[in-house]
Structures are given as C-alpha cells and as structure tokens.
Amino acid sequence: MKITGYCKQGVLTLNFNGELDHHSARAAMKALGERIDAFMPRECVLNFKELTFMDSSGIALILRADKRMKEIDGRLLVVNVPAQPMRVLDASGIDRLINISGK
Amino acid sequence: MAVANYTKIEFLGKSANESFARSAAACFAAQLDPTLEELGDLKTAVSEAVTNCIVHAYPNEIGRIQMKCRIMGDDTFEVSIKDWGCGIEDIKKAMEPLFTTGGEDRSGMGFSIMECFMDTVKVKSKVGKGTTVTMKKKIARKKSR
Numbered sequence: 001m002k003i004t005g006y007c008k009q010g011v012l013t014l015n016f017n018g019e020l021d022h023h024s025a026r027a028a029m030k031a032l033g034e035r036i037d038a039f040m041p042r043e044c045v046l047n048f049k050e051l052t053f054m055d056s057s058g059i060a061l062i063l064r065a066d067k068r069m070k071e072i073d074g075r076l077l078v079v080n081v082p083a084q085p086m087r088v089l090d091a092s093g094i095d096r097l098i099n100i101s102g103k
Numbered sequence: 104m105a106v107a108n109y110t111k112i113e114f115l116g117k118s119a120n121e122s123f124a125r126s127a128a129a130c131f132a133a134q135l136d137p138t139l140e141e142l143g144d145l146k147t148a149v150s151e152a153v154t155n156c157i158v159h160a161y162p163n164e165i166g167r168i169q170m171k172c173r174i175m176g177d178d179t180f181e182v183s184i185k186d187w188g189c190g191i192e193d194i195k196k197a198m199e200p201l202f203t204t205g206g207e208d209r210s211g212m213g214f215s216i217m218e219c220f221m222d223t224v225k226v227k228s229k230v231g232k233g234t235t236v237t238m239k240k241k242i243a244r245k246k247s248r
Contacts, residue, residue, distance in 0.1 A: 055147050
C-alpha cells in the first residue's frame with residue numbers, strides 16, 4: 001500500500017495505491033493522520049482509483065479519517081472507488097454516513 | 104455432496120500472510136471459472152476470517168492457521184479457516200455488526216461481511232482450544248449465465 005498526495009487550496013487529496021487490509025492498515029492510518037494534521041485541510045479526498053483490494057480494515061480507516069476531519073470542521077470525500085471495495089462499503093452501510101462515489 | 108478437489112495450507116498467523124491466504128483461495132477457486140465479483144467476494148471473506156485469527160485468536164503470539172479449500176461436485180466452493188487460539192466465548196455477540204474487541208483499528212464488520220459475501224458462514228469455537236470458520240459459496244457456471 002502506497003499513499004501519495006498533495007494539498008491545494010485547502011483540499012488534501014490522498015491517492016491509495018495497492019491493497020488495504022489489516023496488514024497495511026496501521027501504516028496507512030498513520031500516514032493519513034499525519035497528513036491531515038500537517039495540512040489541516042477543509043476537505044480531505046481519499047482517491048481509491050488504484051486500490052486493488054480492500055476489506056473491513058478500510059472501513060475503520062475511513063471512519064477514523066471522517067472523525068478527524070469533523071474535529072477540524074472539515075469534510076471527507078471518498079472517490080473513484082473500484083467495484084470490489086465498493087461492495088465492501090455497500091455491505092457495511094457506511095455510505096449512509098460518508099460521501100462516497102464510484103469509479 | 105462429493106468433494107471434487109481440495110487443498111490444505113498451513114501458515115503462520117502473520118499479517119503478511121493475509122494477502123497470501125486470500126490469493127491462494129482465489130487461485131484455487133479459479134478452476135470453477137468464477138466472475139470477478141465472485142472472486143472478489145471470496146477474497147474479502149477469507150481476508151476477514153484470517154484477520155480474525157491474527158487479531159483475536161492469537162493476541163499475544165504468532166500461532167498456526169490452517170486453510171482448507173474444497174470444491175464440491177455441485178460447484179460449491181467451501182473454505183474453512185482454523186486456528187488453535189483462545190476461542191470465542193460468545194459467538195452470537197462476536198458476529199453482531201459493529202461489535203469488536205479490536206479497538207479503533209477494527210470496524211467490527213468482519214463477520215457481517217463474511218455473511219454478506221458468502222452463502223453460509225458457520226463458526227465452531229471452544230474457549231482455550233480454538234475456532235473454525237467454515238464458509239460456502241455456490242459458483243454459477245459460465246454456460247448457465
């Protein structure tokens with residue numbers, strides 16, 4: 001799992017590349033938290049375009065990112081979600097809480 | 104139902120083996136010619152079950168995990184994941200959505216996702232002895248699709 005990103009005009013975009021499971025989640029959560037804290041964006045966009053696999057570890061990651069963004073009065077978007085991760089998100093019902101859009 | 108083919112793999116409960124286990128199960132299931140969606144569902148369910156072993160069954164040690172995959176004569180794929188860890192005290196509670204003892208890192212959605220993506224999920228567990236999760240999914244043959 002590789003996370004790259006940039007912050008432009010208060011919008012922090014993070015690109016997830018690879019597989020997000022329990023093995024990779026801890027480092028991903030750390031990277032995410034550090035970047036939100038460094039940039040304090042008004043909007044955080046998780047770009048899942050290159051996410052090749054995700055299990056329920058990804059749900060915990062999204063919920064944590066959402067919590068952190070709410071703490072700083074910002075909002076979270078999850079975009080370009082491929083079919084397999086989207087099925088996991090649909091099954092979890094998290095789409096009722098978070099702004100999510102598919103590929 | 105007769106077993107048409109099977110494989111048995113044992114590995115250490117290291118988180119690096121989560122991707123190994125789900126990929127191995129998907130490779131074995133490939134002979135049933137599943138759709139990408141069916142393969143994704145199998146991988147996700149196996150990933151959840153193996154993660155449960157690593158996080159919950161062996162919280163303070165790296166234990167053994169055994170995965171058996173069976174292809175039944177009626178094109179049902181069966182996978183069972185077994186550990187010799189601490190066991191589950193209250194299986195009903197453990198399977199409730201959002202219930203977790205794993206803290207903020209875990210979502211508590213593992214069993215819900217297994218149940219959602221597989222046709223059946225059965226859990227056998229004995230405290231102090233270990234847990235076996237057996238899941239089945241019927242794979243539709245392409246010619247009938």
